[in-house]
Amino acid sequence: MxxxxxxxxxxxxxxxxxxxxxxxxxxxxxxxxxxxxxxxxxxxxxxxxxxxxxxxxxxxxxxxxxxxxxxxxxxxxxxxxxxxxxxxxxxxxxxxxxxxxEPRNLTAIRRELTVPWSKSAKLSCIFANKDDRRSSLFVRWYFRGKNEEKEIQVLPSKRYSIYWHKAKKQCTLIVRNVEKLDEGNYKCAGGPLDNLKEAEDIIHLNISGIAPQMQKGLPKILEKNEGDNVSLTCGASGFPPPTFTWFREQVMLDQGRELMLRNVTKADSGAFACVARNENGNATHTWKLSINVLNYEQEVLRESTVQPHAREESTTSGGTATVLQTSVWSFLLLVMALQL
The missing domain is CATH 2.60.40.10 (Immunoglobulins)
Known part of the structure; x- marks a missing residue:
């Protein structure tokens, strides 16, 4: 005593x-x-x-x-x-x-974990000692990337959460929205407050890739008029981020997510394909482009409907007067076309 x-x-x-x-x-x-x-x-x-x-x-x-x-x-x-x-x-x-x-035994529940890109990783360590009459236990987490020499302490943030289950003596680290940079070794080190590194274990986290996947609902047939500008966007995602290559009738046209065709003609009709590739696979989407050639009457009518009406507003001391101006030139062209 x-x-x-x-x-x-x-x-x-x-x-x-x-x-x-x-x-x-x-x-x-x-x-x-x-x-x-x-x-x-x-x-x-x-x-x-x-x-x-x-x-x-x-x-x-x-x-x-x-x-x-x-x-x-x-x-x-x-x-x-x-x-x-x-x-x-x-x-x-x-x-x-x-x-x-007895030596404290802090053990990882799983020493190697593979998580798909953009998902959440759950890493857990548990104290195996059944009888512990000492002071409260604490655990800290450290991370060292694949190509890094030094480890850094992982602290709670928007992407990292740390939970302690007192009854189970288990500590869990959650990494949200994982990326390739999150791949590496995570160390749980813990013990009583006076010796936080009395016991430790390491968990290796792998981030698995995802083959490119095309966005659902992309159109397969496009109809445009001669003279229009046509923009095609390759809506595909994957990890690592894919590269995009455009083809027309198996002939490569360009690279990048978007393909722009300006002032198209009937000769631009045909099949255009985008191929998204990464190390895990590839995905392809094909558009069938149809170009309509307008006759003279259709062209004049198109010009008259496309031409916006000009609106002019003038403000006087007595109030606001609105004057609507109509394109006389477009109207005369339409009359001439109908008389031919």
Missing amino acids: LTRWRLCVRVLATGLLLLQDDAGSEEVNFHYTEGKRVVLYCEKSDQLWTKDSKPFSAINNSLAEITNTAGGYTKLKIRKLKPEDAGIYACGNTKFKIEVH
Whole structure:
């Protein structure tokens, strides 16, 4: 049973923080993981070490060593802690309470994950220790890309969310709308607050590509009049983003998402195809373009209907007057055409 401490704090030259009780004895509490090394210091070199009030000898522990330092201290070092090394070590009025816990096991639920481009990736790590009486557990996430040497910490943002399930001791990282740049190693590192990297594991995230897919509802037949401008757009998506190549009767015309034909004639009639390609495949869509040749009367009528009526508004002190002007020239052409 530990005694109640009064406010008296001293720091040794070794950096250990000693709390002193009302009787003048000092005690330090340590939590160690099995297999770790511990070094304890005593202010007086002529004092013997005890463990749980019984004399302690390094002869009984092949991994323990007791030496005197140049500063007049006695040093007790245990190179590799075992569960049986737990207890209260004392040297004079100085006491050290050592607790030894099993190595913490932070394990990835899946160490390799493949997610389609633009979807969400869910990465989870879980603490396997069933009995944990220590302070609260914490987990941090780190990312290192395929071609990067350094890792960066992943913090919550619009694309990243981190969830902690206390009952399951499970931490989950969600990466939204994944891209190729998100491919790489994600490390979950955690432990108690005083040792956040006590345990760790790595998850490798792969981003799978998507073959090009044509947009639904693209027209297959286009009818245009001679002299029109025709714009064809290749509506395809995929990952990596596809390239676009245009063909007419198996002859390559151009590259790019859009093909523009200006002032078309009857000779421009025919089949136009767009091929979208990436490393995962290709997709093709074909338009059949039909060009109508207008006769003289149709051309005049077309010009008269296309020509917009000009509207002119003038504002006076007495109000607003609107004057509608009609294209006289278009009207005369129509009359001449009808008389022929």
